[in-house]
Amino acid sequence: MMKLVTWNVNSIRQRCDHVLDYLAREQPDVLALQEIKCATDLFPADAFRKAGYECTAVGQKSYNGVAMLARQPFTVTHTALPGWETTPPQARYVEIRTGGLVVGNLYLPNGNSGGSAGYDSKLAFMEALALHARGLLQAGQDFVLMGDYNVCPTDEDCAPGALPPTDALVRPESRAAFRRLLWLGLTDALRALHPAGRFYTFWDYQAAAWQRDSGLRIDHALLSPRVAERLLTALPARDERGKPQPSDHVPLAITLADAMA
DNA sequence: ATGACCGGCCCGGCCGGA
Numbered sequence: 566m567m568k569l570v571t572w573n574v575n576s577i578r579q580r581c582d583h584v585l586d587y588l589a590r591e592q593p594d595v596l597a598l599q600e601i602k603c604a605t606d607l608f609p610a611d612a613f614r615k616a617g618y619e620c621t622a623v624g625q626k627s628y629n630g631v632a633m634l635a636r637q638p639f640t641v642t643h644t645a646l647p648g649w650e651t652t653p654p655q656a657r658y659v660e661i662r663t664g665g666l667v668v669g670n671l672y673l674p675n676g677n678s679g680g681s682a683g684y685d686s687k688l689a690f691m692e693a694l695a696l697h698a699r700g701l702l703q704a705g706q707d708f709v710l711m712g713d714y715n716v717c718p719t720d721e722d723c724a725p726g727a728l729p730p731t732d733a734l735v736r737p738e739s740r741a742a743f744r745r746l747l748w749l750g751l752t753d754a755l756r757a758l759h760p761a762g763r764f765y766t767f768w769d770y771q772a773a774a775w776q777r778d779s780g781l782r783i784d785h786a787l788l789s790p791r792v793a794e795r796l797l798t799a800l801p802a803r804d805e806r807g808k809p810q811p812s813d814h815v816p817l818a819i820t821l822a823d824a825m826a
Numbered sequence: 827a828t829g830a831c832c833g834g835c836c837c838g839g840c841c842g843g844a
Contacts, residue, residue: 627834677843771831
C-alpha cells in the first residue's frame with residue numbers, strides 16, 4: 566500500500582511541529598507541501614530527515630513555495646511547471662518520481678489578486694497543467710497531480726455563502742478548466758470514493774469559519790487511469806483544523822493498493 | 827457576516843491569502 570498526502574501548511578516554519586506530529590502518526594510515503602513561505606535554504610530539511618524523510622524544496626522568500634517529502638529515494642523530474650513562467654518567478658510546482666509514480670505537487674494561483682492579469686495567470690497555469698498531464702498520459706506514465714488547486718469544483722464543494730459567485734475559486738472559467746483536467750481521463754480521488762457530501766479541506770481564519778463549518782474543498786488529488794484503479798481511500802484530515810495554531814488547510818490523504826506485478 | 831485572522835517582513839502597518 567502507498568499513502569500520499571497533500572497539505573498547504575501556510576508557512577513551514579510555523580507548522581514544522583504539526584508536520585512532524587503528522588508524519589509520526591500517519592507515516593505517509595509521500596507528503597506534498599504548499600505555501601512553505603520561505604527561501605529554499607530556510608526549509609527545515611534536517612528535522613524531516615531525522616524523522617526518516619528525504620526532502621526537496623522549491624522555495625521563495627515570503628510567498629508560495631512547495632516541497633516534497635518521501636520515505637523512499639526519489640528523483641526530481643521538474644522544479645517548475647513546464648509552459649508556465651512569470652516575472653519574477655513564483656515557486657508553485659515541483660515533481661518527483663518515486664515508487665513507480667510521477668507525483669506532481671502544485672500550488673495554483675488564487676486568482677483574486679492582481680486584477681484580470683492575476684486571474685488570467687491562474688487560467689494559464691491550469692492550461693499548462695492540462696498540457697503537462699496530456700504529455701504524461703501519452704507517455705504512458707502512471708501519475709498523481711496533487712496540491713492546492715484553489716478551485717471549488719462544484720457548489721457542493723463550497724459552504725453556502727462562503728464565497729461570492731464572482732470569486733476566482735468558483736468562477737465558471739475556473740470550474741471549466743478543472744473539468745478539462747477530468748476530461749483528459751484523470752480521476753478526482755475524493756469524489757471517486759465519496760460522490761456526494763461535504764469534504765472540505767480549507768476553513769478561513771476569519772469570521773469563525775471553522776466553528777460554523779464554512780469550508781471549501783480546494784485541495785485535490787487527480788489520478789491517471791491505472792492509478793485510479795488502485796485507489797483505496799481518500800479523506801481530508803479534518804481534526805488538524807481544530808488544533809492550536811493550525812494551518813487554514815488540512816491534509817488530504819489518499820492510499821493506493823500496490824501495483825500489479 | 828470578509829466584522830471577527832494569520833504570516834512575512836523586520837517593528838509599522840501593508841500585502842497576500844481564499
